[in-house]
Amino acid sequence: xxxxxxxxxxxxxxxxxxxxxxxxxxxxxxxxxxxxxxxxxxxxxxxxxxxxxxxxxxxxxxxxxxxxxxxxxxxxxxxxxxxxxxxxxxxxxxxxxxxxxxxxxxxxxxxxxxxxxxxxxxxxxxxxxxxxxxxxxxxxxxxxxxxxxxxxxxxxxxxxxxxxxxxxxxxxxxxxxxxxxxxxxxxxxxxxxxxxxxxxxxxxxxxxxxxxxxxxxxxxxxxxxxxxxxxxxxxxxxxxxxxxxxxxxxxxxxxxxxxxxxxxxxxxxxxxxxxxxxxxxxxxxxxxxxxxxxxxxxxxxxxxxxxxxxxxxxxxxxxxxxxxxxxxxxxxxxxxxxxxxxxxxxxxxxxxxxxxxxxxxxxxxxxxxxxxxxxxxxxxxxxxxxxxxxxxxxxxxxxxxxxxxxxxxxxxxxxxxxxxxxxxxxxxxxxxxxxxxxxxxxxxxxxxxxxxxxxxxxxxxxxxxxxxxxx
Amino acid sequence: xxxxxxxxxxxxxxxxxxxxxxxxxxxxxxxxxxxxxxxxxxxxxxxxxxxxxxxxxxxxxxxxxxxxxxxxxxxxxxxxxxxxxxxxxxxxx
Numbered sequence: 037x038x039x040x041x042x043x044x045x046x047x048x049x050x051x052x053x054x055x056x057x058x059x060x061x062x063x064x065x066x067x068x069x070x071x072x073x074x075x076x077x078x079x080x081x082x083x084x085x086x087x088x089x090x091x092x093x094x095x096x097x098x099x100x101x102x103x104x105x106x107x108x109x110x111x112x113x114x115x116x117x118x119x120x121x122x123x124x125x126x127x128x129x130x131x132x133x134x135x136x137x138x139x140x141x142x143x144x145x146x147x148x149x150x151x152x153x154x155x156x157x158x159x160x161x162x163x164x165x166x167x168x169x170x171x172x173x174x175x176x177x178x179x180x181x182x183x184x185x186x187x188x189x190x191x192x193x194x195x196x197x198x199x200x201x202x203x204x205x206x207x208x209x210x211x212x213x214x215x216x217x218x219x220x221x222x223x224x225x226x227x228x229x230x231x232x233x234x235x236x237x238x239x240x241x242x243x244x245x246x247x248x249x250x251x252x253x254x255x256x257x258x259x260x261x262x263x264x265x266x267x268x269x270x271x272x273x274x275x276x277x278x279x280x281x282x283x284x285x286x287x288x289x290x291x292x293x294x295x296x297x298x299x300x301x302x303x304x305x306x307x308x309x310x311x312x313x314x315x316x317x318x319x320x321x322x323x324x325x326x327x328x329x330x331x332x333x334x335x336x337x338x339x340x341x342x343x344x345x346x347x348x349x350x351x352x353x354x355x356x357x358x359x360x361x362x363x364x365x366x367x368x369x370x371x372x373x374x375x376x377x378x379x380x381x382x383x384x385x386x387x388x389x390x391x392x393x394x395x396x397x398x399x400x401x402x403x404x405x406x407x408x409x410x411x412x413x414x415x416x417x418x419x420x421x422x423x424x425x426x427x428x429x430x431x432x433x434x435x436x437x438x439x440x441x442x443x444x445x446x447x448x449x450x451x452x453x454x455x456x457x458x459x460x461x462x463x464x465x466x467x468x469x470x471x472x473x474x475x476x477x478x479x480x481x482x483x484x485x486x487x488x489x490x491x492x493x494x495x496x497x498x499x500x501x502x503x504x505x506x507x
Numbered sequence: 508x509x510x511x512x513x514x515x516x517x518x519x520x521x522x523x524x525x526x527x528x529x530x531x532x533x534x535x536x537x538x539x540x541x542x543x544x545x546x547x548x549x550x551x552x553x554x555x556x557x558x559x560x561x562x563x564x565x566x567x568x569x570x571x572x573x574x575x576x577x578x579x580x581x582x583x584x585x586x587x588x589x590x591x592x593x594x595x596x597x598x599x600x
Contacts, residue, residue, distance in 0.1 A: 360596055381521050400558050
């Protein structure tokens with residue numbers, strides 16, 4: 037049962053062949069069998085909880101990245117500083133899932149405060165890639181992606197600040213979508229970089245992504261950046277003929293990709309051509325600077341957002357301090373891991389007096405330029421495609437000592453966050469080394485319709501759902 | 508180039524302490540990252556406006572109404588130390 041997609045299970049429940057409780061049991065058994073190796077969860081909900089039966093999700097359990105609040109269950113952000121934090125309220129996405137009768141499977145492991153591309157910075161240990169347990173699953177939503185890929189979850193939510201949904205989805209062979217900034221409420225999502233963070237689904241196929249997107253996309257007065265836009269039924273865009281669709285190929289990057297990634301990409305272009313799409317190479321001149329741009333803006337926002345962890349209001353407080361200042365410093369020094377410290381300090385530096393114009397202001401101007409590049413491209417194309425990642429999943433520990441190399445692994449996913457546009461990663465091949473690769477499809481802001489049309493048509497021609505590591 | 512003193516100064520501003528044997532590591536990593544960022548110097552950004560909000564939202568106003576919110580007890584439920592409905596911190600003065 038754990039192998040099935042969300043939409044298959046919804047159908048089976050509608051036919052009264054199974055129940056949500058039975059699905060929870062099946063997934064729980066799978067977790068008990070696999071999670072000692074994979075470590076996808078920080079907390080598993082062993083008791084089945086029901087929030088009605090009449091909604092779309094019919095009591096099917098969803099896994100939630102451990103930076104979104106479920107009332108009464110701990111939210112750790114995979115950090116020592118929040119190890120015992122139990123929220124008193126639900127994130128808006130959790131409220132929306134409950135309204136549609138979701139149940140919850142547990143909280144999934146992540147890079148500490150979502151800062152990382154490998155899930156290695158978690159206080160609770162690395163999550164392993166179920167395709168090859170010597171490899172990282174990607175990150176920061178590595179727990180959600182690994183769980184969905186190996187049947188430890190039917191479907192999951194992740195969050196994406198610079199690729200944290202799409203990159204692990206690509207490296208684990210599943211579907212991951214970052215919606216347009218403002219499409220989904222961030223209320224109850226622990227803030228990392230508020231102008232970039234967005235919640236989205238990680239699922240086995242495109243239809244499941246559309247189902248979850250239908251539920252979580254909503255204007256929310258508790259998040260003033262959520263946008264008042266008509267709710268769409270994204271499932272209407274599935275299984276359509278995409279003949280004539282205009283697709284820009286960001287091909288300049290292919291020379292920097294691994295052989296396997298480049299081969300999958302070439303194959304994907306052939307598939308889209310055969311579907312009748314018009315493919316053209318597109319130049320996005322400012323994209324080459326996006327890693328610099330991102331690693332100024334995101335740490336700057338993080339340094340401000342994470343100033344709230346001071347040992348006073350919630351979370352960990354260190355022992356053995358002399359006075360208030362000493363308590364702050366000891367609490368933060370003992371509570372945060374190295375990568376979080378590095379980003380807080382980088383952010384503090386780029387915002388500090390004398391450096392603001394040289395870094396932060398320049399980065400915000402570059403962000404405008406990036407947006408212009410994409411605006412002109414989307415005047416010509418319905419979608420832009422690229423590989424999701426430059427390589428397949430890399431080895432555990434391989435990049436852990438070199439932050440810059442780790443940051444460069446986000447190079448294809450970052451532009452969508454900086455420009456607010458939606459993007460999906462869908463599986464587009466399995467390399468000779470046995471690891472999956474991902475195709476990224478981007479569209480203009482609030483044009484998820486084009487993404488769903490393209491992704492669904494592609495998936496009908498090519499998918500790896502029968503090859504997921506489910507045994 | 509970022510110096511060891513600069514690392515210590517940034518850490519202090521960020522309310523963190525970097526252990527002596529970690530300073531060199533952070534210094535090297537910072538210099539590598541900031542060096543990479545020099546690529547931005549190739550760009551002419553003089554005609555660009557800073558994109559502080561990418562979706563170009565205007566001010567979002569709402570009525571100032573009293574609504575249901577967390578009780579004092581709930582708001583303090585995760586505090587490491589509290590007393591009589593307040594957060595408790597070490598002596599300040």
